Amino acid sequence: MTDTTTTLSDAELTLELDRAHVFHSWSAQGALKPFSIAKALGSTVWDYDGTEYLDFSSQLVNMNIGHQHPAVIRAITEQAELLTMVAPANANLARGKAAQRILDRAGEPFNKVFFTNGGADANENAIRMARLTTGKDKVLSQYRSYHGNTGAAIVATGDWRRMPNEFARGHVHFFGPFAYRSEFWSDSVEQEGERALHHLERVILSEGQSTIAAILIEGVPGTAGVLVPPPGYLAGVRALCDKYDIRMIIDEVMSGFGRTGEWFAWQGFAAQEGDWTPDLITFAKGVNSGYVPAGGVIISESIANAFEDAVFPGGLTYSGHPLAMASIVGALDAMEAEGIVENAKTIGTDVLGPGLAALAAKHPMIGEVRGLGVFWALDLVDDGATRAPVSPAVIAALKTELLQRGLLPFSADNRIHVVPPCVITADEVARALAIYDEAFTAVETNAG
Known part of the structure; x- marks a missing residue:
């Protein structure tokens, strides 16, 4: 096998090697294009182009103490x-x-x-x-x-x-x-x-x-x-x-x-x-x-x-x-x-919970907000009366809009899970809420 990796950038090499050799879980392999992370700190990750993202996935809802503590x-x-x-x-x-x-x-x-x-x-x-x-x-x-x-x-x-x-x-x-x-x-x-x-x-x-x-x-x-x-x-x-x-x-x-x-x-x-x-x-x-x-x-x-x-x-x-x-x-x-568990509780009670409730009041697509601490889900619906779930295409569009605005999301079925690290700050939550708001507005506008 010829080694052509020396001619590639780190971003290109990451995807080249991943697609060539890595078998991903819970996935059909052919259409994958995974998000590449180059480095991280606290509640933030960066891609290989230096673009910054708030990590509101906590990877797989596990980065409680934040990245690189x-x-x-x-x-x-x-x-x-x-x-x-x-x-x-x-x-x-x-x-x-x-x-x-x-x-x-x-x-x-x-x-x-x-x-x-x-x-x-x-x-x-x-x-x-x-x-x-x-x-x-x-x-x-x-x-x-x-x-x-x-x-x-x-x-x-x-x-x-x-x-x-x-x-x-x-x-x-x-x-x-x-x-x-x-x-x-x-x-x-x-x-x-x-x-x-x-x-x-x-x-x-x-x-x-x-x-x-x-x-x-x-x-x-x-x-x-x-x-x-x-x-x-x-x-x-x-x-x-x-x-x-x-x-x-x-x-x-x-x-x-x-x-x-x-x-x-x-x-x-x-x-x-x-x-x-x-x-x-x-x-x-x-x-x-x-x-x-x-x-x-x-x-x-x-x-x-x-x-x-x-x-x-x-x-x-x-x-x-x-x-x-x-x-x-x-x-x-x-x-x-550092009182990190207490921070998670306070953020959930005083900042994240109320902020998500306000988001739901503004966007009819959000049928229900539920959660505790830094563990929340937005249940997304086509119709508030019937509670019919949104389609996978809507979730895909939301993920795209969130990434474009600098937020790494977690989605499952018809839901967006809001699950930042336990070290998240009130200012970071405010930034994230603004991004969610913009993303929902964009998807609703395009759908309308």
Whole structure:
């Protein structure tokens, strides 16, 4: 093969090599033209031409601490100079510190962390723990959900991506609450929560309570549309798990570590609904903003104790990798010291939430605004009365307009997700809101 890369610019070379050799996920390969990022800092990325963009995608909704945070880079660098790799059977100080930092934020009754390489294998191992400690097999999860792209995790996922991948056993889906597009003919958020819990209990009884090991549910379903649970819903799921001896697994891969303005999304709901906790918490990219691949399962004491004498039949070569562990310690310490989780909550309450509501009042295409912290979605409709979703062409046009104005968006189905880093400032949000406004105006004008 002849090397012609020396005649190309960095921008041209990036796309040349990508199109020639990189196989992209969830894509038909032939028509791809990916956006190229040359460098980044904080809430901003730059392309190879030097054009600046506000990153309101947080890449895959994980850049909680922002791009290139010096504390995380320093932690990785110092660990790399000391020790780059140990087998998971060996003890390492970085791993112990990372587990301690995570457990401090999870609170009681959690006392152990099983480290994985990402969110999918975190959910795989949480499911395994639930099955082993209950002696039961089935896993219930929502249709509107995403839990990862490995064997059980992708089948636990509710959306279309599971359908070509349904090879794992024992998975059953149910509808969670979504008042704006209710499956239950509800006429209020409260009624939606009540009817969704009734539906879930009927699924449990219809499947057989003696067959169900776990209910796997996101703290706030993210990829499915930032579906904030109604008041009391998660507490109701906890109550059903207690009633029928089912393990409750909360997937905080996307919603954890500041995204909703809490360390974990479930903690915000538990504070309002009473004193409840899940049995297992899964986490990944938010814990260190994805600087080094990492994930894990936060394990309650009762489940951890079940493996004091019995062998846990699972493990990963890179479990608790020192570079990943150091990045977790660096990220969580910096987030604590700099009040980054509190910033996400304040931005959501005082700036982003009101700003998006004002945007919806101006643009009829925005049927609903929903979210918490720096975790929001705009549900876009052709008709406000019927709530018919906009076409893919409208979403494509919006993405083009946003990019042209210097904002890197996140879209899914008929939605634009508004998900900046937790370090975003009020001034940056104001800039972004102006860009969204201009983009919606342009698309509406062209459509009219």
